Amino acid sequence: MSELLTVEQAVAAVVEHAKPRGKHDVEIGDAFGCVLAEDARAAVDLPPFDSSAMDGYAVRSGDSPGALKVVGHSAAGHPAQAVLRGGEAVNISTGAVVPDGADAVIEIERVQERGDVVVVEGVAEGANVRPRGGDVAAGSVIGQAGTRIAATHVGALAAAGVALVSTFERPRVAVLSTGSELRPPGSALAPGQIYESNSLLLAAQLRSAGIDADVLGAVRDDEAALRAALERGLQADVLLTSGGVSVGPHDLLKRLFDELGVQRVFWGVAMRPGKPLYFGVREETLVFGLPGNPVSTLVGFELFVRTALRACEGEAAPQPRFVPGRLATPLQRNAQRDELVRAYAQGGLVTPVSGQESHMIVRAAAANALAFIPRGEGSLAAGEHVGYLPV
Numbered sequence: 329m330s331e332l333l334t335v336e337q338a339v340a341a342v343v344e345h346a347k348p349r350g351k352h353d354v355e356i357g358d359a360f361g362c363v364l365a366e367d368a369r370a371a372v373d374l375p376p377f378d379s380s381a382m383d384g385y386a387v388r389s390g391d392s393p394g395a396l397k398v399v400g401h402s403a404a405g406h407p408a409q410a411v412l413r414g415g416e417a418v419n420i421s422t423g424a425v426v427p428d429g430a431d432a433v434i435e436i437e438r439v440q441e442r443g444d445v446v447v448v449e450g451v452a453e454g455a456n457v458r459p460r461g462g463d464v465a466a467g468s469v470i471g472q473a474g475t476r477i478a479a480t481h482v483g484a485l486a487a488a489g490v491a492l493v494s495t496f497e498r499p500r501v502a503v504l505s506t507g508s509e510l511r512p513p514g515s516a517l518a519p520g521q522i523y524e525s526n527s528l529l530l531a532a533q534l535r536s537a538g539i540d541a542d543v544l545g546a547v548r549d550d551e552a553a554l555r556a557a558l559e560r561g562l563q564a565d566v567l568l569t570s571g572g573v574s575v576g577p578h579d580l581l582k583r584l585f586d587e588l589g590v591q592r593v594f595w596g597v598a599m600r601p602g603k604p605l606y607f608g609v610r611e612e613t614l615v616f617g618l619p620g621n622p623v624s625t626l627v628g629f630e631l632f633v634r635t636a637l638r639a640c641e642g643e644a645a646p647q648p649r650f651v652p653g654r655l656a657t658p659l660q661r662n663a664q665r666d667e668l669v670r671a672y673a674q675g676g677l678v679t680p681v682s683g684q685e686s687h688m689i690v691r692a693a694a695a696n697a698l699a700f701i702p703r704g705e706g707s708l709a710a711g712e713h714v715g716y717l718p719v
């Protein structure tokens with residue numbers, strides 16, 4: 329293995345090569361989770377008209393308190409025809425247009441209704457009126473380019489009359505597991521075999537990133553079979569492989585990547601777990617060769633693949649988002665490698681789970697965080713600040 333990159337250098341290399349895909353317009357109802365390619369602006373003032381915040385009567389505040397003649401009715405979707413003059417009131421429901429001439433709405437609880445006359449208590453100018461444009465003015469930016477569209481953005485943009493938004497295309501991602509020992513869960517295991525979990529793990533992680541993976545299955549450590557599967561996988565925007573990138577005689581992927589025209593960007597990151605991670609590019613396709621130990625796959629995805637996906641989707645800041653926390657217990661550091669320690673984070677306190685070896689995926693399932701422990705001498709004391717990635 330050539331010179332190892334630090335995690336930071338490897339993240340930077342990934343970001344450098346992961347460029348946004350094309351732009352396309354998406355209906356707002358389908359836009360959740362996409363990244364805006366252009367600023368999205370309100371199409372109308374919101375509210376589009378002065379509207380009532382209450383059921384009650386629209387009045388001139390100067391006429392209150394007093395007895396007023398009811399001259400009309402304004403319901404949601406059915407504005408009153410009348411223009412309000414002095415001494416008059418219009419019965420109004422929540423969300424209805426406040427008629428011209430009125431400057432306040434008095435809630436029904438503060439009104440006595442007597443036939444076509446209402447006796448109203450005093451009300452201040454502007455009371456219970458939601459002014460036109462009070463939420464947003466037409467043309468204002470609701471979501472900036474590079475923002476991932478959250479549910480709140482969907483609601484806001486739809487309310488402001490936006491039917492289509494310009495977003496970056498989401499990358500197509502292919503997933504391929506390698507290893508002659510792998511069998512699908514549910515089948516019987518012959519001696520030496522294990523259940524294949526990485527493609528399912530990766531597909532689930534991809535789903536958490538809003539991407540439906542094209543899972544190409546598990547391929548045995550056979551050159552011809554692997555080459556054929558890789559050629560298929562290289563048609564995607566991002567190819568994720570697991571296993572076969574280490575230094576053993578059955579680790580064929582690096583050579584096959586070379587033969588298939590993938591340019592190596594790096595192989596080997598000074599981290600634990602997941603050191604022999606490979607990253608390369610072939611034209612627009614990004615290729616991640618994740619080491620096969622399941623926890624290495626998990627960690628490699630969270631640090632590098634998720635970052636790449638965010639960058640491909642045009643997110644302004646795609647890098648891993650470490651959450652600040654404090655160690656609950658002292659922790660020995662690794663002198664050479666940054667460690668991603670599986671931990672349980674609660675209330676800002678980060679407690680490593682037991683079983684930190686890279687094959688221990690079941691132990692990792694007890695964790696909800698990958699704590700970043702920078703390489704160095706000695707140990708970190710309890711209470712020391714650490715960053716973690718929620719998982």
Ligand code: AMP
Binds near residue numbers: 505526527570573621
């Ligand atoms: P490798 O990176 O191919 O040397 O694999 C390292 C370890 O991870 C070996 O113990 C493999 O059996 C195991 N492994 C590789 N791929 C998978 C997979 N898809 N699911 C579960 N374990 C795997």
Ligand code: MG
Binds near residue numbers: 508571620
């Ligand atoms: Mg293998």
